[in-house]
Amino acid sequence: MKRTSALLAAPALALGALALAAAPAQAHDADTTVYQTQLKALNGSSASGSVWVSVHGTEATVTENVTGLPASFNGAAYPHVQHIHIGAMGMCPDASADTNGDGVVSVTEGAPHYGKIAQTLTTSGDTSPATATDLKLAPGGATIDYKRTFTLSAETVSALKAGTASIVVHGLDPATLSPAAKAAKSDIVPSLPLAATSPALCGELSVSQMGAMPNGAPETGVTPAARTTTTDATPGILASAGGVLVAGAAAVGLNRRRAARKAQD
Template identity: 55%
Template sequence: MPKSHNRPRKWLAPLAVAGAAALTAAAPLAAHADSGASYSATLNALNGSGGSGSVWITVNGDQAKITEHWSGLASKFMGGPFPHVQHIHIGAAGTCPTMSDDKNNDGVISTPEAAASYGAIGTTLSVKGDTSPKAGTDVKIAPGGSSTDYSRTITLDSKTLQSLRDDTAVVVVHGLDPSTLSAKAQKEKSPLVPSLPLAATAPALCGPLHAMPASGPDTGTGSTAGIEHEGVIGGGTALLLTAGVAALWMQRRTSRQN
């Protein structure tokens, strides 16, 4: 991947030249999104789940190697491991919800209430088989128990890939311990699967995925190094836009003076 590109020699060049330079400088980012791009997310607790975790994703074309660890979630359900369906959610604000999104005041943020924050299912992070949104509530292929070490290479569809590029993809792990919910919430059914209790599909962990710099660590190592640099790519884009605006302003000022 080229690390340098031609840039205009004078920053007061016409806007067309400045715009071309910005597009040229941004080209490595576009290429990076499809060839060896890496993304990471810190999974934080929602709805008082008490859990935490991390996710790393490396994308090559439409293939994604996903490495994930989380712990501290509900352990048992009906005598077996608690199934925690999990997904890459897409197409919304790319953020995690807050308790202000609890519109019915039952003390639980449901997935419909969180839709404006993290959006719909783009990819199901199943342990085997189907990874499409259709498998989103299939508890038979979900990780089970209070913790997981998940590693799988899957195919991402075009919508999920675009959401990663747009910085709007969010990893969400679902499933709460019913005993921790309010009396009202314990009586409610899941809005996604009415045959299940609300706790089964309510979000327990959430983390926005952000692009890591090209020089970041191999995501398969499980290292958290480099996460502090999540804003580098976004900052670079902002600088390009700032330079373009400055060039336009100076060009117009010079024209008025002449």
């Protein structure tokens, strides 16, 4: 009886190890929602990109890959302020939103579609609307590979769940604008030109059908940042647990063969 109990214990312990190894990943996945969007060009911009927002409670990890933005502004890297917008239709405007006819959909002209600023995608520090036009904290340059984890407001979480949140990336090449728009001042920061704050890209966030950020490169051709440690570790954990299970089964088979030989002897 003792030998039989020992034989049965090995696979039972292995199955227990498998269940314990898998449990943390399953719990994490169940509590995390990934929102995604393919950014669309606005105002004649030649840029494109993708954004993923992985939300766990009120904590979000935003991963953004963008290419084709204006590279420089006044001799320095072009600061592209960008935000999560909420509180309106959750839509990106088209050219018909240009009410003054200057050929540019400005921030205020686009606001009825995508709403107010809820979170600012800064490179460090504050992510509230207070840093909405802080050029020193904005990602910059023609290509942006952005990844940052920060706390969302309750209002932002609600908008994401309702499907009314959008991402807007600002900053146009002045050379592509009409003479009137090129000479105009920003409608939200008069000390800046209109090009600096007008939308270049916009995307409507919705729940990703993939359920997680992808391993491969998005359509922009820019390789996204690596997935979280929890996600990447899962296959290894399961493989280790599977190895324990196989080893347990092998031990059972070996012991049975030894018992059979002794019975024959």
